Amino acid sequence: MAVLEIITAPHPVLERPARPVEPDEFGPELAKRVSDMAETMYAAPGVGLAAPQVSDPRRIVVLDPGEPEDRGRRFFALINPKIISRSERMIPWLETCLSVPEFEIEIQRHYQVQLEWQDVADGSTRTGWFEEFEAVIVQHEIDHLQGTILLDRSSRFKRNRYLKKVSKAKKKDQVIA
Ligand code: NI
Helix, strand or coil, X not given: CCCCCCCCCCCHHHHCCCECCCHHHCCHHHHHHHHHHHHHXXXXXXXXXXXXXXXXXXXXXXXXXXXXXXXXXXXXXXXXXXXXXXXXXXXXXXXXXXXXXXXXXXXXXXXXXXXXXXXXXXXXXXXXXXXXXXHHHHHHHHHHHCCCCHHHHCCHHHHHHHHHXXXXXXXHHHHHC
């Protein structure tokens, strides 16, 4: 297993829609990618990670909403996940993202979502309902697969202010290095 580098905004890989994992890609390599993504998520620490965040352009998501002591109890590896049903009920959630450090924004999410995905081991189709915090994570990670990050859901003012701050910090790094 390996901890992968997490890409931060602004970066083109975070803005491009991910492509499906093809049937012939299931196997040991995909399993390793998933376990590396899990290790990266736990090391961050985070509760979800989408493949574009580690420069992989495919529809792969890992998530684990549990507290550190519960790790693995609610771990999911979602290959080609797709939301197939949503509750009408919405909830506001204050979200953060590993790819947008030091940024938070409240987003209205569906309280429940039903997801269809493929199992990493054999490609078989699975479905399941996710609720509250888990549903928020699912919707956040599916956003990543569409090339949408928190900055895209914020006001133009807030987004520009953040990008200005990041570009200033990058310039400063260059001077020191
Ligand atoms: Ni994120």
